[in-house]
Amino acid sequence: MSGQGRFVTFEGIDGSGKSTQARLLAEHLQGTGRDVVLTREPGGSDGAEEIRKLVLEGDADRWSAETELLLFTAARRDHLERLIEPALAAGKVVICDRFADSTRMYQGLSRGDLRRKxxxxxxxxxxxxxxxxxxxxxxxxxxxxxxxxxxxxxxxFESFGASLQAQMRQGFLDLAVEFSDRFVVIDGNRGIEAIAADVRAAVEPRLT
Known part of the structure; x- marks a missing residue:
């Protein structure tokens, strides 16, 4: 690829297998000769990884929802500046395990009615x-x-329990309707290879 790259994100509830599928997609695309950057959120850059430790470790009530939102946004901004945008400008495929949709769910929905913020x-x-x-x-x-x-x-976040998981699943499905132009929903209740095949079928046409 040359010029502007492509930005692909993976979303889903905890334990959905999205991290595995992001890695498998990256390996597949690299095998076809594409220049791929595999990253994650929160994290992906040095500064963002430091913030990751602050927001993912400790007691469930360590931060208020508003503070979490600011921390995640700060991490995302650093990640965007230092890794995502330079890679896209170089024509690479950036595959990210979570992005802003996770913040829309975890801070915007589950931790308070903060979606507008x-x-x-x-x-x-x-x-x-x-x-x-x-x-x-x-x-x-x-x-x-x-x-x-x-x-x-x-x-x-896993310690929030089953009710949060169910709420998050429905929230992600609602986002898929809201942003139907960019979302593809794939059934994760199957074997890894079957899911990976569907992921490849969804992604490859978008890279041409």
């Missing part, structure tokens, strides 16, 4: 939507079980 801050400080968003739709109970089985220190 999320969108206003996004428009002011980020100003970019993905070219394509892959939503891996997963049964909430199965997703939570998978997420908790991973262990580790980044369980802050």
């Amino acid at each position: 999320v969108d206003a801050l996004h428009d002011l400080m980020i100003g970019r939507e993905p070219d394509l968003t892959i939503l891996i739709d997963m049964d909430p109970g199965t997703g939570l079980e998978r997420a908790l089985s991973r262990g580790g220190s980044e369980e802050r």
Whole structure:
């Protein structure tokens, strides 16, 4: 590719398998000769990774919803400036595990009625939507079980429980309707390879 690249994001509830599918897509596209950058949010740049530790570790009530929103936006701005925009300008395919749609859900919906503030801050400080968003739709109970089985220190949002998972699943499906021009919903309640095949079929036509 030359000129402007393509920006593909993966969204879904915790445990949906989106991180695995993002990695598999990156490997597939690299195998076809495309220049690919695989990244994640929060994180992806040095500054954003520092903020990631602040927002994903610790007690569930460590930050207010408003403070979380500011922290996530700061991380996203650094990520955008230092990695995403330069890669797109170089004609690369940027694949990101979560982006602004996760903030619309986790801070805009689950942590308070902040959706208007999320969108206003996004428009002011980020100003970019993905070219394509892959939503891996997963049964909430199965997703939570998978997420908790991973262990580790980044369980802050997972600790909100099954009710949050169900709320988030519906919220993501609502976003897929709201932004139907860029969302593709893929059934995540299947084997990894079947999901990956559907992801490739959805993404490759957008890269031509």
